[in-house]
Amino acid sequence: MVKGGAISTLQTGSLSQRMMVIAAGWILVLLLAGGFALDRVLTDLVEDNLDEQLDYLLTGMVASAEVGPDGEVNTYRPLGDQRFLEPNSGLYWQISGAGHEDWPSRSLWDRTLKVNPEHIDNEVHYYDSDQFPTERLRIAERTLTLPDSDTRWTFIVASAREDLDAQIGRIRAILVWSFAVLGLGLFVMAALQTFYGLRPLRRVRMAIQRIRTTGSNRVTDPLPLEVQPLVEELNLLLEHSEKQSDEARTHAGNLAHALKTPLTVLINAATARDPGLSKLVHRETRVMQRQVEHHLARARAIGRKAAGLSRAKVWPSAEAVLRAVTRLYESTRFDLAGNRNAELAIERQDLDEILGNLIENAAKYGGGSVFVTIDAEQRPNLCTIWVEDDGMGIPEEKRDEIFDRGARLDTGKPGTGLGLAIVRDVAEIYGGDVELGESEDLGGLLVKLSLPRAGTSPAN
Numbered sequence: 001m002v003k004g005g006a007i008s009t010l011q012t013g014s015l016s017q018r019m020m021v022i023a024a025g026w027i028l029v030l031l032l033a034g035g036f037a038l039d040r041v042l043t044d045l046v047e048d049n050l051d052e053q054l055d056y057l058l059t060g061m062v063a064s065a066e067v068g069p070d071g072e073v074n075t076y077r078p079l080g081d082q083r084f085l086e087p088n089s090g091l092y093w094q095i096s097g098a099g100h101e102d103w104p105s106r107s108l109w110d111r112t113l114k115v116n117p118e119h120i121d122n123e124v125h126y127y128d129s130d131q132f133p134t135e136r137l138r139i140a141e142r143t144l145t146l147p148d149s150d151t152r153w154t155f156i157v158a159s160a161r162e163d164l165d166a167q168i169g170r171i172r173a174i175l176v177w178s179f180a181v182l183g184l185g186l187f188v189m190a191a192l193q194t195f196y197g198l199r200p201l202r203r204v205r206m207a208i209q210r211i212r213t214t215g216s217n218r219v220t221d222p223l224p225l226e227v228q229p230l231v232e233e234l235n236l237l238l239e240h241s242e243k244q245s246d247e248a249r250t251h252a253g254n255l256a257h258a259l260k261t262p263l264t265v266l267i268n269a270a271t272a273r274d275p276g277l278s279k280l281v282h283r284e285t286r287v288m289q290r291q292v293e294h295h296l297a298r299a300r301a302i303g304r305k306a307a308g309l310s311r312a313k314v315w316p317s318a319e320a321v322l323r324a325v326t327r328l329y330e331s332t333r334f335d336l337a338g339n340r341n342a343e344l345a346i347e348r349q350d351l352d353e354i355l356g357n358l359i360e361n362a363a364k365y366g367g368g369s370v371f372v373t374i375d376a377e378q379r380p381n382l383c384t385i386w387v388e389d390d391g392m393g394i395p396e397e398k399r400d401e402i403f404d405r406g407a408r409l410d411t412g413k414p415g416t417g418l419g420l421a422i423v424r425d426v427a428e429i430y431g432g433d434v435e436l437g438e439s440e441d442l443g444g445l446l447v448k449l450s451l452p453r454a455g456t457s458p459a460n
Helices: 015-061 162-197 200-213 228-271 276-309 314-328 349-363 419-429
Strands: 065-068 071-077 091-097 123-133 137-143 150-162 332-338 370-375 380-387 433-438 447-454
Touching: 015 065, 015 137, 015 150, 137 162, 162 200, 200 228, 200 433, 228 314, 228 332, 228 370, 314 332, 314 370, 314 419, 332 433, 349 370, 349 380, 349 419, 349 447, 419 433, 419 447
Parallel strands: 332 370
Antiparallel strands: 065 071, 091 150, 123 137, 137 150, 370 380, 380 447, 433 447
16 A cells, blocks of 8 residues: 555554563563462461460460369469460460360450360361451460360460561562562563664664665675574565566567667668568568567566466476467377376466477477477476477587577578577576487487476576
């Protein structure tokens, strides 16, 4: 699409934005996952530390407990923490037994800790409790039977969670700020990495801009290893475009030169009022027509080769050409043999053009017999097609010049001398070649046409 004199290309978004979005997403996911995991670890450590303190106090209480003569439990020594003696201090203990009054610490004052008589903890059990409306508790509880008693006594040590929750809150605040700063730093680092990492692409753009503004035909700037294949492909594309431009200019010049002489002849004849003007016009226009066909054939072949993926089977093309030539040379005997499955990397129309020129020349200059052999030499990457006739042949010293445009050894028969030139040019465009020799079977001319097989990559 062209807008305002400039070519508008489709875009799929910015590489920088994609990289930044991906980096930001991964940073966010990893920080959230890491922050959650670290929060759980640190929270568990703080709670475990409090649980160890409660377990220490609980163990001391159990060790100092004994059953009196009245069957009630008591401690023969007070627990060491002074907070057990201060009312509502946030640290409490209590001993409970079925059928007995609860024995609480002084710090509980007029409150008691709830005990589930159906729940028995042979090992220390830690849990959180909201039984006090104004104070959340962390409780360590254990059930056991004391000597000289059949009662299962429940020993409880409880601590207010206020200090514990404050500690956890401070840890979480530090984690949030630390991870926020870490995330911002990682994002800035990703942005710098993206900017620096994509910088070579901007250098490629500047190099291409210099090609457009200065007339240079290659990118020669030193670039990173990852970008180098892109630059090499770009240089190959520039080389290919330059070669096509040169070929187009050459074709235009050759066509202009080829048409100049016939046009000059016609103009001079018309100016001199030559009585044989009609015959001259017919002859020279035929020459111009063949020149135009020759250059159009080259242009088509170049365009199709650039498109790539050309394929054509030789046998159907040869049969079609033989049917057409047989109508022109009914007295000539044509034989077709060889590989029926041979497939070439060439357009069918160009293959028809090549075979048509070769077979028609063989019928025109031969003595009445034409042999066509497909895949005669069984080469791995090239398919060789032999076209033989029983004519006079071409002397070895004349075989190179016969490929020149307009070259004809037999001027007694109609023609422009462009047939073999077209064959050679089109074959070379597709990476093939044409050779002339002497037919051992018929004694006349042997044309060896070699073209790349389908699926191969012939050299340019």
